[in-house]
Amino acid sequence: MTALARIRQRDWRSLTRQQLFWPLLILVALLLFNLPFTPNFFSVGVRNGHLYGSLVSILYFGTVPILVALGMTLVIATGGIDLSVGAVMAISGAIACRLISHAADQNSVSLVLEAMGLALLASLAAGLFNGLMVARAGVQPIVATLILMVAGRGIAQLITSGFILTELSKPYGVLGGYAATVPTGVFIVVGFVAVAAVLTRRTALGLLVESVGGNAEASRLAGVRAQRIKVMVYLFCALCAGVAGLWNSSSLGGADANNAGLWIELDAILAVVIGGTPLTGGRFSISGTVVGALILQTLKTTIFTIGIPAQANMVFEAVVVIIICLLQSTDFRRRVARLLRPGAARGRPVGPAGPAAPDQRPAQAAVSPESVEIPS
Amino acid sequence: MAEDFPVLRMTGISKQFPAVRALSGVDFRLYPGEVHALLGENGAGKSTLIKVLTGVYELDEGTVELDGAPVRITSPHHAQQLGISTVYQEVNLCPNLTVAENIFLGRERTSGPVVRWRRTRREAATLVAAFGLEIDVSAQLGSYPLAIQQLVAIVRAVDLNRADGAAGTKVLILDEPTSSLDQDEVEVLFGVIRRLKSAGVAVLFVSHFLDQIYRICDRMTVLRNGRMVGEHMVADLDRVGLVRLMLGRELQQLEELREHDRTATGETVLHAAGLGRRGSIAPFDLDISAGEVVGLAGLLGSGRTELARLVFGADQADSGELTVGGKPVSRRAGPQATISRGIAFCPENRRAEGLIPDLTVRENIILAMQAARGWARPIPRETADRLVARYIAALDIRPADPEATAGSLSGGNQQKVLLARWILTSPKLLVLDEPTRGIDVGAKAEIQKLVVSLAGDGVSVLYISAELDEVLRLSDSIGVLRDRTLVARLTNGPDLTADQIMQTIARGAQS
Numbered sequence: 001m002t003a004l005a006r007i008r009q010r011d012w013r014s015l016t017r018q019q020l021f022w023p024l025l026i027l028v029a030l031l032l033f034n035l036p037f038t039p040n041f042f043s044v045g046v047r048n049g050h051l052y053g054s055l056v057s058i059l060y061f062g063t064v065p066i067l068v069a070l071g072m073t074l075v076i077a078t079g080g081i082d083l084s085v086g087a088v089m090a091i092s093g094a095i096a097c098r099l100i101s102h103a104a105d106q107n108s109v110s111l112v113l114e115a116m117g118l119a120l121l122a123s124l125a126a127g128l129f130n131g132l133m134v135a136r137a138g139v140q141p142i143v144a145t146l147i148l149m150v151a152g153r154g155i156a157q158l159i160t161s162g163f164i165l166t167e168l169s170k171p172y173g174v175l176g177g178y179a180a181t182v183p184t185g186v187f188i189v190v191g192f193v194a195v196a197a198v199l200t201r202r203t204a205l206g207l208l209v210e211s212v213g214g215n216a217e218a219s220r221l222a223g224v225r226a227q228r229i230k231v232m233v234y235l236f237c238a239l240c241a242g243v244a245g246l247w248n249s250s251s252l253g254g255a256d257a258n259n260a261g262l263w264i265e266l267d268a269i270l271a272v273v274i275g276g277t278p279l280t281g282g283r284f285s286i287s288g289t290v291v292g293a294l295i296l297q298t299l300k301t302t303i304f305t306i307g308i309p310a311q312a313n314m315v316f317e318a319v320v321v322i323i324i325c326l327l328q329s330t331d332f333r334r335r336v337a338r339l340l341r342p343g344a345a346r347g348r349p350v351g352p353a354g355p356a357a358p359d360q361r362p363a364q365a366a367v368s369p370e371s372v373e374i375p376s
Numbered sequence: 377m378a379e380d381f382p383v384l385r386m387t388g389i390s391k392q393f394p395a396v397r398a399l400s401g402v403d404f405r406l407y408p409g410e411v412h413a414l415l416g417e418n419g420a421g422k423s424t425l426i427k428v429l430t431g432v433y434e435l436d437e438g439t440v441e442l443d444g445a446p447v448r449i450t451s452p453h454h455a456q457q458l459g460i461s462t463v464y465q466e467v468n469l470c471p472n473l474t475v476a477e478n479i480f481l482g483r484e485r486t487s488g489p490v491v492r493w494r495r496t497r498r499e500a501a502t503l504v505a506a507f508g509l510e511i512d513v514s515a516q517l518g519s520y521p522l523a524i525q526q527l528v529a530i531v532r533a534v535d536l537n538r539a540d541g542a543a544g545t546k547v548l549i550l551d552e553p554t555s556s557l558d559q560d561e562v563e564v565l566f567g568v569i570r571r572l573k574s575a576g577v578a579v580l581f582v583s584h585f586l587d588q589i590y591r592i593c594d595r596m597t598v599l600r601n602g603r604m605v606g607e608h609m610v611a612d613l614d615r616v617g618l619v620r621l622m623l624g625r626e627l628q629q630l631e632e633l634r635e636h637d638r639t640a641t642g643e644t645v646l647h648a649a650g651l652g653r654r655g656s657i658a659p660f661d662l663d664i665s666a667g668e669v670v671g672l673a674g675l676l677g678s679g680r681t682e683l684a685r686l687v688f689g690a691d692q693a694d695s696g697e698l699t700v701g702g703k704p705v706s707r708r709a710g711p712q713a714t715i716s717r718g719i720a721f722c723p724e725n726r727r728a729e730g731l732i733p734d735l736t737v738r739e740n741i742i743l744a745m746q747a748a749r750g751w752a753r754p755i756p757r758e759t760a761d762r763l764v765a766r767y768i769a770a771l772d773i774r775p776a777d778p779e780a781t782a783g784s785l786s787g788g789n790q791q792k793v794l795l796a797r798w799i800l801t802s803p804k805l806l807v808l809d810e811p812t813r814g815i816d817v818g819a820k821a822e823i824q825k826l827v828v829s830l831a832g833d834g835v836s837v838l839y840i841s842a843e844l845d846e847v848l849r850l851s852d853s854i855g856v857l858r859d860r861t862l863v864a865r866l867t868n869g870p871d872l873t874a875d876q877i878m879q880t881i882a883r884g885a886q887s
Contacts, residue, residue, distance in 0.1 A: 215729075215732045221688075222711075225747070
């Protein structure tokens with residue numbers, strides 16, 4: 001093998017080790033996959049005074065999964081999980097729509113702002129409940145948030161009195177519509193992602209979150225206020241879900257307590273995992289989560305545009321998700337690579353066989369004295 | 377009884393792990409009808425020997441003979457069939473099932489598919505009574521105290537043999553059975569042990585409570601650093617001799633580091649009065665002045681770690697008062713309060729309680745400082761890089777890469793990362809629990825030097841080590857612990873010898 005080829009191989013390897021490499025590759029592949037089925041998949045036009053096209057629709061409908069997955073990322077990074085995000089979405093949408101639909105003048109901007117503010121306050125209250133249950137009461141996150149996952153939808157139904165509330169407010173419609181030809185959701189998502197990135201990477205919050213998720217007891221003994229950090233991430237997660245709930249109801253022009261945000265917690269968890277944040281907590285990647293959520297949304301759009309029969313939707317999505325998860329697994333990729341190259345299966349070095357083998361042994365020997373432990 | 381033929385004879389047992397030679401050429405004999413103590417400090421090889429005997433580990437060299445016939449024990453189940461039963465410190469039973477169900481778990485008394493509950497209960501009651509216990513076998517196991525649960529585990533282990541093999545129990549291994557029992561419970565357990573003994577069972581008793589060993593055991597084998605260093609009748613070896621055997625004395629005296637003239641004259645940094653925690657450490661008084669190194673000596677399980685954890689606030693005390701720098705610390709305050717007063721703590725179990733293995737060396741080093749500042753005031757990246765680089769160089773952390781994953785470092789370097797973490801916070805009192813355990817000799821010496829130089833700068837140190845020489849070399853005064861009580865505070869000086877400390881450990885307070 002030439003020196004050039006060797007350098008290229010090393011570059012390739014360091015590239016594939018980048019956390020974002022595989023998620024991005026999958027996203028691009030998924031987008032390209034659409035081309036044969038929908039030749040104008042990548043074209044973006046203007047219709048009714050706003051941007052129009054498959055890519056735009058991915059971004060448009062990506063608002064909810066990205067927002068929810070963003071909050072979920074931080075919760076998962078602390079070693080927790082939040083199953084109540086869908087219910088919080090329903091509560092938030094229900095409160096806003098009820099306040100707006102019962103008002104005399106639905107188009108009053110101050111009314112809309114007040115409604116949104118109250119809805120987000122309620123979401124934060126839900127997040128506080130989750131956070132206190134997990135951090136203070138020591139309830140397992142999956143159980144603690146299961147309470148609101150079930151009860152929250154009931155609360156949302158109480159707020160809507162069991163009806164599907166519709167509203168016709170123009171200012172409220174902007175939220176789930178378009179601003180300056182671009183989906184408003186894009187601005188919201190960019191804003192939230194930026195705030196989350198700054199909060200976690202410009203302050204010490206990210207370090208403390210990762211430290212709590214990496215080893216909670218060691219963090220406590222290092223003086224990290226683990227409880228406070230946990231409450232904060234549940235608050236943030238609920239706020240994201242609350243905003244997603246507002247966007248959802250604004251986009252639909254009403255609140256449906258039964259179906260708003262249904263199963264979104266599963267999509268969000270999946271997006272986080274695809275983005276490279278382990279469910280065990282510790283290291284997290286916000287950009288990975290965004291890409292993960294975009295992959296899921298692209299998949300849904302793809303299913304729609306290539307015309308998979310409605311009854312096969314779920315199965316098709318599941319199959320693709322399984323493939324994505326397998327592609328993400330280093331172990332699986334290695335096995336596939338071994339199958340594809342029968343020579344490599346027997347462990348034969350790819351480079352010149354002679355010098356390669358003796359090279360490796362001293363390298364290993366050099367490591368071992370470092371790790372020798374002498375029992376006292 | 378010692379004249380009998382040994383029921384178990386292990387000869388030249390060696391076991392090598394990737395990094396450590398856990399056992400080298402250990403001989404071990406066990407006679408029927410004796411209670412035999414297996415002794416040694418942490419890392420001496422006790423648990424490895426037991427695991428070889430119970431088939432958990434395969435031995436590298438050596439032979440095992442059972443009743444004179446060589447055997448190869450291949451699995452715990454095989455050991456069980458051969459008549460070797462083990463009861464571990466943590467009871468491996470189901471607390472939600474009844475006593476009778478637990479005893480017969482996996483071999484229920486059935487006719488066809490139907491469990492015959494009445495027969496199960498009757499047989500269980502007979503068994504339990506045979507051990508001299510008065511307990512209701514149809515009550516849930518979890519409703520009984522730990523001692524009874526442990527006894528039920530013994531009943532089950534012994535009966536398991538009688539049912540499976542014709543031979544019955546020949547060897548019963550009790551691995552630290554008394555560590556969570558109170559005095560009365562220990563008596564009940566001892567009653568059962570005596571009963572088994574008179575039935576000819578060889579009992580292997582692992583414990584670090586010397587009093588108990590002298591009361592119940594006939595003979596003992598002492599291990600140190602993977603070697604058998606002595607086999608004695610309990611009556612022939614006094615406690616001082618035993619402690620000396622267990623701790624060992626390094627022949628070459630590392631004398632240079634002793635600096636007793638460095639008398640600490642500073643004000644009191646820490647004052648504990650009657651600080652204690654039930655089941656963990658008896659109330660103790662402790663004063664530490666600025667620049668003083670206080671060593672804690674005592675055997676494993678004597679309460680060294682527990683004392684340190686109370687001082688730091690890692691555990692909540694349930695009695696007494698703690699004053700740091702002249703100000704009282706609430707018992708419920710926790711680590712943040714003590715850290716803000718200038719106490720730092722490197723725990724004994726650094727992987728589980730110290731390090732965040734997934735984070736980088738840099739992040740691990742700045743963690744305590746950052747936590748003290750709060751999340752909203754991040755340490756500027758340049759400052760962090762500069763500080764981290766300085767401590768990586770000062771403590772010679774290898775690899776000298778701040779972005780290396782902390783979990784990938786060797787034990788000694790992990791310890792240095794933790795030390796750097798705390799030194800960064802400029803503590804007034806540094807609590808070090810076994811800072812040199814399991815690390816290589818070079819790093820050990822470096823850490824000891826670091827302690828001396830910190831003390832020279834006026835930092836107080838509470839230094840815990842199982843190695844007496846180390847404690848003796850570094851400390852200005854030495855607290856001696858025994859059976860979870862601080863029994864003495866000895867002033868270090870040219871007159872104080874390891875022998876005196878050993879005697880104090882063995883006999884209790886006398887100074």
